[in-house]
Amino acid sequence: MQNPSEPDATFRRKGKKESIGYALNLVEIRDEKKNLGLILHHEQQQNSISDVEFGSNTLDAAIASKIDSIASDGAYFSSSNVEVIAQSKLSITTRTRLFLLDFPKTNALDVQRQLSAP
Numbered sequence: 001m002q003n004p005s006e007p008d009a010t011f012r013r014k015g016k017k018e019s020i021g022y023a024l025n026l027v028e029i030r031d032e033k034k035n036l037g038l039i040l041h042h043e044q045q046q047n048s049i050s051d052v053e054f055g056s057n058t059l060d061a062a063i064a065s066k067i068d069s070i071a072s073d074g075a076y077f078s079s080s081n082v083e084v085i086a087q088s089k090l091s092i093t094t095r096t097r098l099f100l101l102d103f104p105k106t107n108a109l110d111v112q113r114q115l116s117a118p
Contacts, residue, residue, distance in 0.1 A: 008046055009022060010022075011047065022047055023045050067090070
């Protein structure tokens with residue numbers, strides 16, 4: 001426990017960065033023509049939750065049925081999240097350190113297989 005008055009606040013070391021408190025994940029929609037953004041979904045968790053779990057929770061949230069594409073960084077990428085995307089109407093663009101993935105649902109599992117191939 002980091003603080004008796006905040007029992008859910010946790011400590012996390014991610015890479016070389018240490019943080020105490022909570023983690024917050026936001027889902028924002030963008031209107032590029034109007035240069036406008038709107039937060040549609042948020043989730044606050046203990047600081048120890050992984051980005052993959054945040055991504056999974058977002059895909060399970062009611063808001064996921066109301067959007068058709070997602071842009072995320074590679075930290076949210078996992079085989080289970082790819083399977084959920086493949087079984088939905090979503091397309092996703094994911095940037096990792098090594099490459100940019102941009103695929104519709106029909107190719108999501110093929111991309112996952114290519115990534116996990118020896």
